[in-house]
Amino acid sequence: MNTEQIIHTFVEYFEERGHRRITGSTLLPPPEDSVLFTTSGMHPLTPFLEGRPHPLGSRLVNVQRCLRTTDLEEVGDPTHLTVFEMLGTWSLGDYGGPQSLDWGYGLLTEGLGVDPSLLHATVFGGDDRIGPDTDSLRLWQDLGVPVELTVDDNWWSNGPVGPCGPDSEVFLWSGDTPPCSTPTRDDRWVEVWNHVMMRHRRLEDGLLVPLPRPNIDTGLGLERLASLLQGKSSVFECDVFxxxxxxxxxxxxxxxxxxxxxxxxxxxxxxxxxxxxxxxxxxxxxxxxxxxxxxxxxxxxxxxxxxxxxxxxxxxxxxxxxxxxxxxxxxxxxxxxxxxxxxxxxxxxxxxxxxxxxxxxxxxxxxxxxxxxxxxxxxxxxxxxxxx
Structure with missing residues (x-):
């Protein structure tokens, strides 16, 4: 598949599951956002993730161009770009993490034809404040996808204060040998999709309180996925380049x-x-x-x-x-x-x-x-x- 076909397949798959497509914004975030550029698909949706009703409903899908300067020194390796496109889905107080992961698995294996044996997941393993994400762990185990438990690598936050929660990352094997090891031990496992379960808000004193309406925020890097689906060794070899x-x-x-x-x-x-x-x-x-x-x-x-x-x-x-x-x-x-x-x-x-x-x-x-x-x-x- 070329990138346009991937986009079409992605959007259509989630539209069939009740998501409404929203128009991706430019690289310039909303005026109330403190960042210089849009760095992820969730930036334009921050007010809605914090409780404001979205005019198109509680299930959303989009394609958002993003710019990240934090990775400038890594540009040139097989996976990092400065400007890229992010495929995103959101559940605004609707379905939960297991449903998001199940649909993600379905898109990758049925919609995009990924061999299930080339997949690996990571899940939040818990710390001294929050227990392990057993719902995500159980879902992956039921699907037969190997899972690695981590702590810091699977906790997402939007800064020192604000929405946060555990996430589950999906990795695709890029090596020319049968899959081996785990994502934290072998960089041939390439992260392609992150499913964030926004269940908490971190206060200024560091205290975590439950969100009144938990959300799901997912992001799938288009060029990174395209290079893997096209059998290329780096994002610079996918069709957009x-x-x-x-x-x-x-x-x-x-x-x-x-x-x-x-x-x-x-x-x-x-x-x-x-x-x-x-x-x-x-x-x-x-x-x-x-x-x-x-x-x-x-x-x-x-x-x-x-x-x-x-x-x-x-x-x-x-x-x-x-x-x-x-x-x-x-x-x-x-x-x-x-x-x-x-x-x-x-x-x-x-x-x-x-x-x-x-x-x-x-x-x-x-x-x-x-x-x-x-x-x-x-x-x-x-x-x-x-x-x-």
Whole structure:
């Protein structure tokens, strides 16, 4: 299955079970949300998970594009992307965890054709405050799926205060041998789906109190699932990256991890610009600027003559179309090229400043503060220039 077929199968499966599809939002969360970008499908639904009735009912399904910067250093490995799509389902005070897991198992094995022997689950094993999640454990045992009990790995929270509860994660075997070991002991078990049972609220003093209306929140990473279903060894080999794999290696010769970083960050930058963000020194704009600078640093490390102007239009158009963004590709390209010119000028100024005698030795915190406040050179850029 390609990603579009996976999306269709997923949504149709849950619609047949009484879920209403809601429109996924942009990468920009609601104004009342403190995060810079939508990092999961549940972010736009936070008010409803906390008790407000949803206009479409208590069973929901959607496809949500997300951005996570916490995984930037892991981008380039087989499973992490900066911008990705999350398939999600929700029960707002309706069915419970066992029903969610049972339907999840049915989608994977019947709807998507996953061999049941390639599945493994993890379940909350209990701690000194909350007992083990015996309902989820029993469900998996009844289905014949091996289960591993953990504590911290299977407890979900939305921050230091707020809704929280045990979760059960579903893993798919990615190895070329018969499945072995457990998810915490063998990274060939790849997490694809998390089912969170929001049963509690953590108060400021750390006390857990039962929610008046427990909810179920699940998230299934589309690209990660697609790569496994398509028999690929990484998310960068699934079908959404087909044009990137075809065009970028011929344009710029890079080692595999650098190639993946460039593809991921450029693709992410296109999506971020497509959602209306512009480069800036703070907030969302700085996240975009940081993505662009990481790309350009990698490209110029071996060949300063490389330019984003050589990037084929097809890649920008393909990305905007895939994420259903109604933006002119030419407008996105202009933003990327202008940021490239701005960064190039900043590098030249930075080299001249750092060539001064006072910056030849080890830099102190006050040096970094001066370079940032007086010359607009952030610490990460200074470190890049010092390595040249």
């Amino acid at each position: 087909d044009p990137w794999r075809r065009l970028v290696p011929a344009l710029w010769r890079l080692d595999e991890r650098s190639l993946r970083l460039v593809q991921d960050h450029l693709r992410s930058a296109v999506v971020v610009v497509g959602d209306g963000v512009r480069p800036a020194n703070t907030g969302r704009g700085y996240v975009l600027r940081r993505l662009m600078r990481r790309v350009l640093t990698v490209l110029w490390r071996d060949d300063p003559s490389r330019r984003l102007g050589d990037l084929p239009d097809e890649l920008v158009t393909h990305t905007l179309d895939h994420f259903r963004q109604d933006v002119e590709p030419g407008d996105v390209r202009r933003q990327l090229l202008e940021e490239e010119r701005r960064f190039s000028r900043l590098l030249e100024r930075g080299r001249r400043v750092l060539a001064r005698s006072r910056f030849q030795g080890p830099l102190k915190d006050e040096d970094f503060e001066y370079l940032h406040d007086t010359h607009g050179l952030p610490r990460d850029l200074v470190m890049i220039l010092r390595k040249e």
